[in-house]
Amino acid sequence: MIRFVIRRVLLALPTLLAMLTVVFLLARVVPGDPAQVVLGDQATPEALAALRDRLGLDRPLSAQYIDFLGGVLQGDFGTSLTTGRSVVTEVAAVLPYTIDLTLSALFVGVLFGMPLGILAAVRRNAWPDYATRVLSLVGLSFPAFVSGILMLLAFAIQLQWFPVIGAAALDDPAGRIHALVLPALNLGLIMTAYVTRVTRSSMLGVLNADFMRTARAKGVSRRALVWRHALPNALIPVVTVVGLYLGTLIGNSVLTEIVFSRPGLGKLILNAISMRDYTLLQGIMVIFAACVIVANTLTDLVYGLIDPRVKY
Amino acid sequence: MTQVPPSPSHGPVLAIRGLRTEFRSGRNWYPAVRGLDLTLNRNETLAVVGESGSGKSVTALSILRLLPEGGARIAAGNIELDGKDLLTLSERDMDRVRGDRIGMVFQEPMTALNPTMRIGDQVEEALRIHRGLDRAAARREALALLEEVKLPSAAQRMHEYPHQFSGGMRQRVVIAMALACRPQVLLADEPTTALDVTIQAQVLSLLDELKRTYGMSMMIITHNLGVVALIADRVAVMYAGQVVEEAPVRSLFAMPRHPYTEALLRATPRVDEDAGTLAPIPGQVPSIRAMPPGCAYAPRCPLRRPPCETEVPPLQADGDRLLRCWVRNNERIAA
Numbered sequence A: 001m002i003r004f005v006i007r008r009v010l011l012a013l014p015t016l017l018a019m020l021t022v023v024f025l026l027a028r029v030v031p032g033d034p035a036q037v038v039l040g041d042q043a044t045p046e047a048l049a050a051l052r053d054r055l056g057l058d059r060p061l062s063a064q065y066i067d068f069l070g071g072v073l074q075g076d077f078g079t080s081l082t083t084g085r086s087v088v089t090e091v092a093a094v095l096p097y098t099i100d101l102t103l104s105a106l107f108v109g110v111l112f113g114m115p116l117g118i119l120a121a122v123r124r125n126a127w128p129d130y131a132t133r134v135l136s137l138v139g140l141s142f143p144a145f146v147s148g149i150l151m152l153l154a155f156a157i158q159l160q161w162f163p164v165i166g167a168a169a170l171d172d173p174a175g176r177i178h179a180l181v182l183p184a185l186n187l188g189l190i191m192t193a194y195v196t197r198v199t200r201s202s203m204l205g206v207l208n209a210d211f212m213r214t215a216r217a218k219g220v221s222r223r224a225l226v227w228r229h230a231l232p233n234a235l236i237p238v239v240t241v242v243g244l245y246l247g248t249l250i251g252n253s254v255l256t257e258i259v260f261s262r263p264g265l266g267k268l269i270l271n272a273i274s275m276r277d278y279t280l281l282q283g284i285m286v287i288f289a290a291c292v293i294v295a296n297t298l299t300d301l302v303y304g305l306i307d308p309r310v311k312y
Numbered sequence B: 001m002t003q004v005p006p007s008p009s010h011g012p013v014l015a016i017r018g019l020r021t022e023f024r025s026g027r028n029w030y031p032a033v034r035g036l037d038l039t040l041n042r043n044e045t046l047a048v049v050g051e052s053g054s055g056k057s058v059t060a061l062s063i064l065r066l067l068p069e070g071g072a073r074i075a076a077g078n079i080e081l082d083g084k085d086l087l088t089l090s091e092r093d094m095d096r097v098r099g100d101r102i103g104m105v106f107q108e109p110m111t112a113l114n115p116t117m118r119i120g121d122q123v124e125e126a127l128r129i130h131r132g133l134d135r136a137a138a139r140r141e142a143l144a145l146l147e148e149v150k151l152p153s154a155a156q157r158m159h160e161y162p163h164q165f166s167g168g169m170r171q172r173v174v175i176a177m178a179l180a181c182r183p184q185v186l187l188a189d190e191p192t193t194a195l196d197v198t199i200q201a202q203v204l205s206l207l208d209e210l211k212r213t214y215g216m217s218m219m220i221i222t223h224n225l226g227v228v229a230l231i232a233d234r235v236a237v238m239y240a241g242q243v244v245e246e247a248p249v250r251s252l253f254a255m256p257r258h259p260y261t262e263a264l265l266r267a268t269p270r271v272d273e274d275a276g277t278l279a280p281i282p283g284q285v286p287s288i289r290a291m292p293p294g295c296a297y298a299p300r301c302p303l304r305r306p307p308c309e310t311e312v313p314p315l316q317a318d319g320d321r322l323l324r325c326w327v328r329n330n331e332r333i334a335a
């Protein structure tokens, strides 16, 4: 088990390196002069030269690359061009909000999606199946910002159950959870729809498997068939897909963060783009990609736990 | 709860009468088993043979009521276990029959076991359900069963998962599962087809041995006549969802009467003949959606006469056997 974890983490290292390289190159292949892009058309030649110097743009690409990797290794992603604070500080200030949102959306998705998916599969082609299929279709096709705005109108403005600004200070746990409810439900709605679908189809496949008939031939009751025999097998693909989706979920949190005026990576990216803060953008990209890699590695670990065919 | 009465010592343990099992295609139902009569006596091994698609598996699944839901139905007939019709039981009472009084071994050992459950747990399950054993007792019993089916180092291997087992070993596990509660009847649907030849013989002799020690009745489905000759007492030849000939194994091999049985025997390799004399049966089993109006075998039959193609021949007694053939039955009457 420990060896499996170590091997899986080691396997993630080349991916990380490749990702760092891509991020580095992306920032360098911007057509024209990056300093010009950052400062805009009105910039004076002196300002441009100063910025080039500060970013090390005059030095050869290989030297810049080594600097960049060395910095990343020491946890140094440079300083934000607009705020002057280190990129790490900027990201660390908002990352907990995004993690809160992502994990709670995931939780909501699994909490509602799995039972609905199981129900739909077990009652295939009966009304519970049709109902969940329609609901998940709505969940997947409804734009997150529309549902977010509707939720805000109903629960924050009309009923005033929740704050309109979807965040509270990090050292106020109760307020933090209270402010999280609407955004988490909004993002979790999509996740629920998604998990429902995956669970349903995975479960349907398993219910028709040969070994289910063997179990019935032993006299296993309906209930035990579903819970003891079908579910553990059906969970294997669900975990994979949910894990893969976790990465995308971090990206999807952007819209929700904006609608609910929550701080988070989403808003930070938006600011970085509009201010052309390219060191900040580069740092956020690295952290985003690292999150996705961590999520995938965790998925593989969980996968190994529930599927005996995966060797440690 | 419906209690099935204790077995009387005489009469068949399992009697199928007029069984008709249909599958749905679009809005119509088509019979895969058409008025099947079959009995299994105590301590007997009955072989059911016939080409692919003749309805052997559907018959076995009908007995345990394991047909796919929605697309299949038993439209007529009854299936009596010790005189009690299984078709009238509630699903809950049927669960008490499955795995306890009737065990089943399936054709595909590679997919018949649950990949996420340990072998031991899968064997224990029936014991815990039907015998109400606790964990420790069920574990001991499961270990004894796995040793009985000659699983090497069973004590360790019962903690492993199916993917760690070969096909032959998995089939032994499936057999242990089916026998866990000492069923009166064992249904074995091509238990050796998926295994390689040397393993086939081992698994067959194991089944035969266990059947004798437990005093079970066994219905073994196969299209391998070598298997039949080896372990069966009686043979039922099925064609297009019906029994066309049924006889004690010796008489059947010595003198097949139905032209289909003859063709089947000619198409089977035997140890004492070389492969050159093999004659595959021309044509194929009719689809359940296109049954000929008369004798289902008539389109392929060399003895075909006018009535064969219009009227279904009845299953008639003929000495020690049952036979469904216009031509052969008339020969006998004429003689």
Ligand SMILES: Nc1ncnc2c1ncn2[C@@H]1O[C@H](COP(=O)(O)OP(=O)(O)OP(=O)(O)O)[C@@H](O)[C@H]1O
Binding pocket: B023, B024, B032, B050, B051, B052, B053, B054, B055, B056, B057, B058, B059, B068, B071, B223, B287, B288
């Ligand atoms: N689930 C199903 N849906 C529709 N038709 C089916 C289904 N299962 C079986 N049939 C049909 O019923 C007929 C008998 O099938 P069955 O599986 O009993 O044949 P078999 O004698 O067991 O053949 P094999 O030797 O290939 O196992 C076939 O024509 C088959 O197409």
Ligand SMILES: [Mg+2]
Binding pocket: B056, B057, B058, B189
């Ligand atoms: Mg079959």
